Amino acid sequence: MSCRISELVLNCADPERLARFWSEVLGYVELDREDGAIEIGPPDAGFGDLQPTIILSPSSNPRVGRLPLHIDVNPVDRDQDAELERLLSLGARPADVGQAGDAQWHVLADPEGNEFCLLRKQLEP
Incomplete structure (x- = not known):
């Protein structure tokens, strides 16, 4: 049995701004929002797919x-x-x-x- 990367989490001051930036860079779309965090990933996939998603997580000290x-x-x-x-x-x-x-x-x-x-x-x- 092995593991694979399912999500990358990036703590940031402005999740909205970075979600827009990384979505444009990677051709990703918004998949979910929870407690100020924004999850982005491939448009035809989501959490658990072969490509990891990225979670932009709000932080006051990123x-x-x-x-x-x-x-x-x-x-x-x-x-x-x-x-x-x-x-x-x-x-x-x-x-x-x-x-x-x-x-x-x-x-x-x-x-x-x-x-x-x-x-x-x-x-x-």
């Missing part, structure tokens, strides 16, 4: 910046440069974590400063 765990994303319908432009237009911003200038990925921060990486390889939608 950790931001370099977290012990971060999210990596890959483009699915465009190249990395075009996806970088899209993410920046949604509110992501470049983040410096000491990476070398020749990295094949981009380190970004979401609107609350949580770091994530945009990888190069294009995946199937």
